[in-house]
Amino acid sequence: MVAEGITILAHPLIPILKEEADKLLGDGPSPWSKETLEMKRYFLTDALDDFVGAADRGEGLFSANLLAESVHEFVLRTNRRWTGQGKWVLRALKEYDHKFAERFLFAFDQFYSKDDKRAIVQLVDSVLDPHGGRLFNGFSMGKQ
Known part of the structure; x- marks a missing residue:
């Protein structure tokens, strides 16, 4: 402002x-600390796992909503960009990388309109891969 x-x-x-x-x-x-990056990778992996395993449409919708917010935050913050809310999510992604924003929109549109999860799974994996991929094994919070 x-x-x-x-x-x-x-x-x-x-x-x-x-x-x-x-x-x-x-x-x-x-920039995120190593610990924050690992925590965000874990939470994004967990959200993706919930989405893939969603047993009904309602669970899938809410899991997709969480993934949209989480992916947007992960991509922008790992690239030292500011995040947005509501319509500013897509605007912030377009400002960062127009082609990625198009892929993001396409992936979620495929799920919301056709119940097809594949594009979201591919998108999330493409976001996580440069940072070590999905993270479940060996992750713990607060333990030394």
């Missing part, structure tokens, strides 16, 4: 704040 807002009251501090906001937006979020 600060970076893109319109100044309605002149104040000498406003240009400094806008410049700092522009820099923060441009720099993107801090």
